[in-house]
Amino acid sequence: MKYSLLGLSRRNLALIASAAAVAATLCSASMGSGASQLSRHALRKPLPFPWNVVKVNVPGESNTEVTGINSLPVPEIVGDYVSSVTSGVSNYRSFYATVPSSGTSITSFEDASYPVTYKDKTTLHGTEMNAINSLSTSGVPVLVGVVSSPGDQNGNWAVVFNQGLWSLTNNPGTFKGTVGDGYLYGINNQDIAVGYHTKNASCASCSPIAYFVAPPERYADITFPSTISTNVQNAIAYGINASGDMVGIVEVSAGWESWYALCKSSGCPTESGSTSGSGFNSDAYCWGALDNGGSMFRTTAYAINDGSLSVGGVATREVVGSYSDGSGVTHGFLVQVSRTSANVCQQVGNSFQKIDEPDAASLTVVRGVNDAGDIAGYYNSSGSVHGFVGIYNGAAERRRLRR
Amino acid sequence: MALRRLTRRQFVAIAFGAGAFVLAACQGGTNPSSVGALPKINVNPEAGTYPAPRFSFVPYTLPYANDVEITGVDSNSNATRISGVYFNTPKPSATTLYNSFTARVFTGTSTPCNDFGWTCPTADPQNPPSGSNIFINEISAAQTANSNFSVGYAPPFTTSYGCAGTICGVISDPRGTTSSGPPRHTYQIQVGSCHETYLYGTSDPLIQVGYYIKGANCLHAQAFEEYLPPHGSTPVVVDFHLPSNWNSTDSMAYGINNKGDVVGEYRTGTSEIGWEYHEFCYYKIQYDTSSGVSLQTQARGINWADIVVGSYEDQRTTKQIPNGFVESGGTPYTVNDGTNEAGTVVNNINNDDVIVGYHVGGGNHGDYIGFTARCKGSDSDHVCPADPPTPSSSCESQLRTDRATDSATRRRP
Numbered sequence: 001m002k003y004s005l006l007g008l009s010r011r012n013l014a015l016i017a018s019a020a021a022v023a024a025t026l027c028s029a030s031m032g033s034g035a036s037q038l039s040r041h042a043l044r045k046p047l048p049f050p051w052n053v054v055k056v057n058v059p060g061e062s063n064t065e066v067t068g069i070n071s072l073p074v075p076e077i078v079g080d081y082v083s084s085v086t087s088g089v090s091n092y093r094s095f096y097a098t099v100p101s102s103g104t105s106i107t108s109f110e111d112a113s114y115p116v117t118y119k120d121k122t123t124l125h126g127t128e129m130n131a132i133n134s135l136s137t138s139g140v141p142v143l144v145g146v147v148s149s150p151g152d153q154n155g156n157w158a159v160v161f162n163q164g165l166w167s168l169t170n171n172p173g174t175f176k177g178t179v180g181d182g183y184l185y186g187i188n189n190q191d192i193a194v195g196y197h198t199k200n201a202s203c204a205s206c207s208p209i210a211y212f213v214a215p216p217e218r219y220a221d222i223t224f225p226s227t228i229s230t231n232v233q234n235a236i237a238y239g240i241n242a243s244g245d246m247v248g249i250v251e252v253s254a255g256w257e258s259w260y261a262l263c264k265s266s267g268c269p270t271e272s273g274s275t276s277g278s279g280f281n282s283d284a285y286c287w288g289a290l291d292n293g294g295s296m297f298r299t300t301a302y303a304i305n306d307g308s309l310s311v312g313g314v315a316t317r318e319v320v321g322s323y324s325d326g327s328g329v330t331h332g333f334l335v336q337v338s339r340t341s342a343n344v345c346q347q348v349g350n351s352f353q354k355i356d357e358p359d360a361a362s363l364t365v366v367r368g369v370n371d372a373g374d375i376a377g378y379y380n381s382s383g384s385v386h387g388f389v390g391i392y393n394g395a396a397e398r399r400r401l402r403r
Numbered sequence: 404m405a406l407r408r409l410t411r412r413q414f415v416a417i418a419f420g421a422g423a424f425v426l427a428a429c430q431g432g433t434n435p436s437s438v439g440a441l442p443k444i445n446v447n448p449e450a451g452t453y454p455a456p457r458f459s460f461v462p463y464t465l466p467y468a469n470d471v472e473i474t475g476v477d478s479n480s481n482a483t484r485i486s487g488v489y490f491n492t493p494k495p496s497a498t499t500l501y502n503s504f505t506a507r508v509f510t511g512t513s514t515p516c517n518d519f520g521w522t523c524p525t526a527d528p529q530n531p532p533s534g535s536n537i538f539i540n541e542i543s544a545a546q547t548a549n550s551n552f553s554v555g556y557a558p559p560f561t562t563s564y565g566c567a568g569t570i571c572g573v574i575s576d577p578r579g580t581t582s583s584g585p586p587r588h589t590y591q592i593q594v595g596s597c598h599e600t601y602l603y604g605t606s607d608p609l610i611q612v613g614y615y616i617k618g619a620n621c622l623h624a625q626a627f628e629e630y631l632p633p634h635g636s637t638p639v640v641v642d643f644h645l646p647s648n649w650n651s652t653d654s655m656a657y658g659i660n661n662k663g664d665v666v667g668e669y670r671t672g673t674s675e676i677g678w679e680y681h682e683f684c685y686y687k688i689q690y691d692t693s694s695g696v697s698l699q700t701q702a703r704g705i706n707w708a709d710i711v712v713g714s715y716e717d718q719r720t721t722k723q724i725p726n727g728f729v730e731s732g733g734t735p736y737t738v739n740d741g742t743n744e745a746g747t748v749v750n751n752i753n754n755d756d757v758i759v760g761y762h763v764g765g766g767n768h769g770d771y772i773g774f775t776a777r778c779k780g781s782d783s784d785h786v787c788p789a790d791p792p793t794p795s796s797s798c799e800s801q802l803r804t805d806r807a808t809d810s811a812t813r814r815r816p
Contacts, residue, residue, distance in 0.1 A: 083633070093633055115630040116545075116608045151608030151661055152478075152544055160683070164641035165628060166610065167663040167682050191683070 051375060051390030053358060055105040058095060066387035068131035068186075069368040069376035070141055071305070075099045077368075077376050078112060078132040078143055079387050091117070092126030096143060099374075099389050106389070112161055114147040125149040129161065130185045131193075131239075131303075131368070144184035144193045158182030158195055186239040186246075186303065194237035194246060224250060225282050228259060228289065235259075239319075241306035244268030246285075247319055249300055258301035260319055261285035262339040288337060288345030290319070299323040299333070300365075307371040314338045316348055320355075320366040320375055331356055332366035332377055357388050458738060458758065458776035465489050468502075471773035473759035475541035476751050477551060478607055478661060478707070484551050485759055486542040487773055503539035505551060537561060537573060540603045541658070541751065545576075552576050554602040554611050557591070566591045572602035572613055572629075592629060594640055597621035602629075604658040604665070604704070612656035612665050626656035626667050645669055645678060646685055654678070657713075658704035658751060666702035666711055677702030677713055690715040690728060690735055699725070703760075704751035712738075712749040712758055727760055738776075 057064045058081045066079040076098050083091040093113040097106050113127040129145035143161040150157055150168055158169040169182050184195035222237055228250060237248040244263040249256050261282075268284045290299045301321040316338040324330050332355035336348035357364045360379035368376040373392035378385050465471050468489035475486035486505045539555035553575050559568045566573075572592035592611070594600045599616035610630040617625045626643040643665065645651045651669035658666045665680040666688070677688030677700040688711060689700045698716035705711050714725040715735075727738030727749035739747040740762055749760040756778060761771045 091633075111632045111634050113633045114608065115610055115632060117633075151606060153607065153661060162683050164639055165663065165680075165683070166608075166630075169662070169682070 049355070049358060049390075050393055052393050053104065054099060054389040054391060056097070056387030056389060057105070058109055059107070061093075063385040064387040065365075065367070065378040065385060066376040066389060067129065067145075067367045068143075068303070069099075069370050069374055069389065070132045070134040071370040071372065072134050072141070074101065075370055075372075075374055075389070076132055076141060077106075077387075077389060078129045078145075079376075079378075080126075080128045080145075083126065092128055092148075094127045094129035094143075094145060096129070096132060099391070112143055114150050114159060114166060116151050117147060117149045127159070129159075131187050133187045133189050133191070134370075135189050142187055142191060144187045144195070146181075146183045146195075156181035156183060158184040158193075158197070160184070160187075160193065183236075186237065188240045188244070188306075189242045192240060192244070194240045194248070196234075196236045222246075223282050224259070225287050227287055228252075238301065239303035241304050241317065243306050243317075244284075245304050245306070245317055247301035247304045247321075256298060256300075258290040258299040258321060259287060260290065260301060260304065260317075260337055260345065261287050262317065262337065262345050264339070264343050286339050286343045286345040288347065290321070290335065290347070302366065303368045304337075305369045305371050305373070307373065314340065318369050318373065320369040320377075322365040322377075328362060330363045330365060332364040332375075334366065334369065334375065355390075357390075359386075457736060457778055459778075460740065460762075460774045460776045463487070463773035463775060465504075470771035472750070472761040472771050473773040473775060474539060474750050475553070476753045476757055476759045476775070477542050477544040478754045484542055484544075485775065486539045486551075486553055486555075488538055490771070503537045503555060505539065505542055505553060541605050543605045543609065544607050545609060552605065552609060554605045554613075556601040556613070566593065566598075569593065569598035570600060571598075572600045572611070574602065574605075574611065576609075592638070594627060594629070595625070601655075603656065606659045606663070607661045608663075610659055610663065612659045612667070614653075614655040614667075624653040624655050624670075626654040626665075626669075628656065628659070628665065643667070643680060649676075649685075649687070657702065660705045660707055660709070661754075662707065662709075664705050664709055666705045666713070668699075668701040675699040675701060677711075677715075679705065679709075679711055681709060688713070688730060691717045700728075702730075703749060706752045706756065707754040708756075710752055710756065712752045712760075714746075714748040714760075725763075727758075729758065 056066050056077070056079065061081040061083055063082040064079060065081070066077050068078045070076050076096055078094065078096045080092050080094040083093045093111070095109040096112045097109045100106060112129050117125045117127065125148040127145060127147050129143045131145070132141050132143045134141060140163050142163075145159050145161075147157045147159045147168065149155070150159070153168075160167045160169070169184075182195065182197040184193045186195070187193040222235065224235065235248060235250040237246050239247045245261060245268075247258065247260045250259050262285060264284055264286065268281075290301055299321060300323070301319050303320050305318045307316075307318060316336045318334055318336055320332065320334050322330050322332050334351075334353045334355060336351035337345060338348055339345055355364055355366055355375070357377075357379035359381050361381050363380040363385075364377065365379070366375050366377040375390040375392075376388070378387045380386075463471055463473055463485070470490040471487055472489070473485050473487045477484045484505060486503065488503050490502075537555050537557050539553055541554055543552035543554075545552040555573050557566055557571055557573050559566065559570060561567070565571075572594075574590040574592065576590065592600050592602060592613075594615040595617045597616040597618070599621065600613065601615070602611050602613040604612040608630075610628060612626070612628050614624045614626045617623055626645075628641045628643065629638050631638050643654060643656060645654055649669065650671045652671060654667060654669040656665050656667040664682070666677065668675050668677050670676075675698075679686045679688055679702060688702045691698055691700075700715040701713045702711050703713040708731075711730040712728065713730075714727050716724070717726050717737075724746040725748055727747040729736045729738055729749065729752070738749050738758065738760075746763045747760065748763070749758050751760070752758045757775060758777075759773070759775050761773045763771050
């Protein structure tokens with residue numbers, strides 16, 4: 001399978017996930033002891049929408065998506081949109097913006113697009129920035145994403161945008177960049193980014209390919225424990241928080257499903273440079289899955305926050321993403337997960353929340369969640385895609401979960 | 404006096420006198436190696452006699468100039484295009500310093516100038532940036548027909564670029580066409596209020612690096628990066644902030660690869676030390692620190708594989724002549740012609756490990772002889788630099804703490 005830019009990364013997942021045909025083929029897979037109870041909670045009556053919505057649409061452009069939100073007191077977001085069509089080919093460009101303290105829309109955007117993408121103008125190309133951290137080691141938020149055809153280079157490149165400076169990374173260990181593509185989807189405040197890279201051009205028979213990078217160029221493939229599956233085909237790490245907890249998706253023999261990994265007391269990549277190229281220590285985590293069992297079809301976990309939630313004395317994280325309900329509708333979700341004193345990953349009971357942007361027609365995808373519980377993502381309406389930010393408004397239904 | 408000064412700053416000094424970019428000469432002083440234990444510092448690389456030349460040099464000369472310096476080479480591996488500067492006879496005067504050219508050559512194996520049916524440049528300019536007195540420094544693979552994207556700088560008496568009375572960076576972008584204008588766009592770049600801006604490097608994504616002069620008395624150099632966002636015409640200019648404990652007073656950026664890694668030099672006290680910016684970390688590059696005398700190391704170019712080239716002064720003789728170097732994974736390889744007479748400067752390296760630069764001295768009264776070169780091979784006498792491994796040692800990071808960019812203008816003259 002070959003993943004192209006804008007393919008598996010987002011739109012594929014969302015659109016494919018919204019197809020009932022795909023959903024019908026999914027099934028539950030063998031998971032670890034922390035295997036999700038997501039399916040049961042998904043059937044519960046949805047909680048009220050405890051967020052104040054801020055609409056995000058880049059003026060004059062189409063299909064705006066918000067892909068990440070950070071945890072600064074005045075949150076910043078990152079996203080992308082479809083730029084003007086040139087010669088029948090759409091270009092993707094990216095932005096970042098500050099969420100206003102009041103109001104219902106964002107009107108000021110700053111460009112976060114790679115300077116030149118021009119090599120292959122016959123297909124989609126451009127920049128998709130996927131995440132923004134809160135404070136990097138340099139004290140300024142860092143953006144990560146993927147660039148298709150930067151300069152005269154072919155392929156998809158992981159890209160880091162730090163204080164105006166661009167750095168590309170293709171396939172770790174393949175300096176000539178002749179094989180494979182690189183993608184970054186998440187970054188934490190220690191400048192540790194996550195994503196995936198393809199190991200060969202066709203990505204046929206790929207072994208686990210999720211990886212993370214802590215500049216400068218410290219890569220390690222994420223190896224999944226046997227509790228996830230011994231038959232992993234492909235994997236993507238989408239999100240990482242400051243504690244080193246991660247989320248993503250993994251393809252097992254039965255299909256794709258979401259995973260989350262919560263750091264134990266030590267051994268996790270919480271400091272830049274702490275991850276050598278020697279490998280990734282899966283034992284430093286407990287592992288769990290947000291699987292596709294029951295009526296849940298195709299979950300995609302995109303982000304995990306590092307909030308100070310505490311449920312029953314156990315530190316709890318919030319995971320957001322999307323899933324298809326099997327009827328052609330894609331919903332966002334938020335669910336709380338925690339690690340027990342016995343280092344078992346578990347979903348917090350009754351914490352699952354289906355998220356439908358109030359104006360969404362058939363698609364809501366939540367791409368980001370910050371430590372305050374604010375969310376960001378996109379939805380469809382009137383035939384196009386729009387970004388949104390949900391500022392947590394402290395609704396009682398959700399507050400009770402917080403402490 | 405260091406060779407690099409002869410080639411670059413001397414011209415500036417000639418043109419502008421003491422009020423221009425004047426920095427202290429090397430007079431000994433602190434041992435720069437004491438600044439910190441960092442990678443890419445070598446006390447005395449390949450000590451002793453000069454190593455046998457590893458590279459097959461192909462001289463690049465012009466029939467109408469005594470001095471030729473090859474400054475840039477595009478990233479392509481086959482039909483390579485180079486940029487260069489030649490000096491007229493007599494030597495540069497107050498109003499005629501140098502001329503620039505670009506040419507297409509098949510480096511390493513064939514006769515220069517006339518491959519692929521091309522002829523040697525017989526008139527200036529052969530390719531943009533056009534006009535005398537433009538110092539072209541690097542050429543990108545981005546091109547239209549026979550013209551490549553290229554960058555350099557223009558001195559104040561070059562009025563055709565609209566920067567009379569100042570030094571401005573120049574960009575020649577051949578990709579654009581207009582119905583009423585020339586089939587290429589030429590831009591001038593000016594950063595800061597001192598009106599001295601130099602461009603030295605560009606990448607295929609068309610990100611430029613160089614330096615501009617700043618400070619209350621306009622005496623300090625600041626390395627910067629510049630590019631044009633997809634939207635709008637206002638350039639983004641970002642300063643490079645070297646680690647504070649390096650105590651740099653001046654910084655220059657000379658080269659950038661397609662991944663965004665950047666090399667240059669900085670000054671602290673009387674030392675000139677190379678630096679490399681790689682994935683948000685800074686590394687020092689400094690060679691031959693054996694005597695404690697501060698000599699010069701300048702990192703000039705970097706390719707896809709992060710192989711760095713430049714020059715350093717050695718102490719094998721009292722001449723302190725410059726040697727070219729090729730550094731791969733922290734291991735420096737000396738590049739010279741083996742004569743112990745002519746200095747060598749390597750200005751750039753492309754993704755096929757073709758290096759370009761010039762020899763100076765030799766038997767021709769110090770003339771500059773441009774060259775392109777490839778590594779000879781892998782026999783024991785000619786060990787070629789290999790692609791470096793992934794850096795595993797620590798780096799130093801000193802990034803700015805604000806998001807602001809510096810004011811800049813980029814406009815068509």
